[in-house]
Amino acid sequence: MSNRLSIKEAAALMNVSEQFIRVGMQRNLLPFGFAVKNKSKWCYYISPVKFTEATGIKLQGEDGNEEEKD
Secondary structure, three states: OOOOEEEHHHHHHHHHOOHHHHHHOOOOOOEEEEEEEOOOOEEEEEHHHHHHHHOOOOEEEEOOEEEEOO
């Protein structure tokens, strides 16, 4: 599993728009990552573990199986 989810992946998994994820993270309303503004550009980090904990959505591993959490 990668150490991060993209905005596109998170939006698809939650069945919401990418803008929903961006704005929610910018406003600290989504508990699975961070949004940081560098001058005029926003950067995002979504933790796969925190995403699963917050949403209950299990992620697929690289081999196609669900990821196991320790």
